[in-house]
Amino acid sequence: MTRDQASSSGPIWSASALTGDPHQTADKANRVKAMFAAIAGSYDRNNRLHSLGRDQAWRRRAAALASIGPADRVLDVACGTGDLTEALAREGPGEVIGVDFTEPMLELARRKSADQRRPPGFPTPTYQLADAMDLPFDDGVFDVVTIAFGIRNVADPGRALLEFRRVLRRGGRVVVLEFGRPRGRLARFGSDLYCKRIMPVTATWIAHDRSGAYRYLPRSVATFPDGDAFESLLAAAGFETCRTHPMTLGIAVAYRGIAG
Ligand SMILES: C[S@@+](CC[C@H](N)C(=O)[O-])C[C@H]1O[C@@H](n2cnc3c(N)ncnc32)[C@H](O)[C@@H]1O
Structure with a gap:
């Protein structure tokens, strides 16, 4: 999946692609490569901010x-x-x-x-x-x-x-x-709220992203050892x-x- 294909054929990480475990997705490597190609320009800015x-x-x-x-x-x-x-x-x-x-x-x-x-x-x-x-x-x-x-x-x-x-x-x-994943209940609640609800919206907006990268991020963290x-x-x-x-x-x- 190339960056162009990704933008012309819908998000790389659609909501349905993220219902299960993204690490088990058959073409994970190509999706990841296309996703980082799509967000490279704003990657550092989003990291510092978020x-x-x-x-x-x-x-x-x-x-x-x-x-x-x-x-x-x-x-x-x-x-x-x-x-x-x-x-x-x-x-x-x-x-x-x-x-x-x-x-x-x-x-x-x-x-x-x-x-x-x-x-x-x-x-x-x-x-x-x-x-x-x-x-x-x-x-x-x-x-x-x-x-x-x-x-x-x-x-x-x-x-x-x-x-x-x-x-x-x-x-x-x-x-x-x-x-x-923070161990303390309060820290975990705050982290979940921020990573699952706030960051995906603000980071997607900053990156003008259509790849779904910032929906994939919290899901990939939650499902990784x-x-x-x-x-x-x-x-x-x-x-x-x-x-x-x-x-x-x-x-x-x-x-x-x-x-x-
Ligand atoms: C979240 S970025 C981290 C970049 C950097 N290490 C940092 O600290 O910001 C993840 C990087 O992993 C790279 N990556 C993912 N799978 C890879 C693979 N199989 N071989 C080489 N790079 C890979 C992506 O291209 C992307 O640049």
């Missing part, structure tokens, strides 16, 4: 959890417009590569990267087109692999996690940043010492594991 300015702090915390050393090779998967990739570069590794399968998101990442002023000695990220489930890298060549708000969008998250383990050296770190269930996915892919780090009442969560 996280009330917290999203960059979540990415900085995820980058810090990667414990990056000066010689480290770092891979940021599903890098989108490159915000986590840039935060990783500012941790001072040897090299940072961002990969994504949606070209319009990567175009923005490259443009933003060219405008950045980094202190001397900090690497400039490189960006390339690649699928999280079939990474174009040899085994064991990275010290750190990260993914922010991406694993939920991948068609087969388990397969992607196995790819992350394959390209990491033994002892390398994986850091996954995702939306969580979190907490212990996500740690189990990491363990099944060969990661050890997995830990969950909740942020902002658990609205965002960083998972960290070590490649065993």
Whole structure:
């Protein structure tokens, strides 16, 4: 499904497509790609606004959890417009590569990267087109692999996690940043109201979106494994010492594991 097909043949994520579990949709990968191509231009603006300015702090915390050393090779998967990739570069590794399968998101990442002023000695990220489930890298060549708000969008998250383990050296770190579901009743009520009722309307309006991206977002969070269930996915892919780090009442969560 291309972006043009999406707009000419109705929303990518119609209300009926979201009645069940969107992760089980047969053509999830094509829908996700077309959806991000459709919203790329307003993606950063919507993130800043709808996280009330917290999203960059979540990415900085995820980058810090990667414990990056000066010689480290770092891979940021599903890098989108490159915000986590840039935060990783500012941790001072040897090299940072961002990969994504949606070209319009990567175009923005490259443009933003060219405008950045980094202190001397900090690497400039490189960006390339690649699928999280079939990474174009040899085994064991990275010290750190990260993914922010991406694993939920991948068609087969388990397969992607196995790819992350394959390209990491033994002892390398994986850091996954995702939306969580707050545990406290009040926080959960507020978060549900905001994410399911308010944000889909305002974000759709800001993006002039017809893809259904901001209806898909809360539904994809609600139906994706979190907490212990996500740690189990990491363990099944060969990661050890997995830990969950909740942020902002658990609205965002960083998972960290070590490649065993
Ligand atoms: C919500 S955006 C996150 C972007 C960025 N990491 C951030 O922190 O804002 C999700 C990204 O995942 C990408 N994506 C989804 N499935 C993918 C896959 N199989 N391979 C590569 N990228 C994928 C999309 O193209 C999109 O750019």
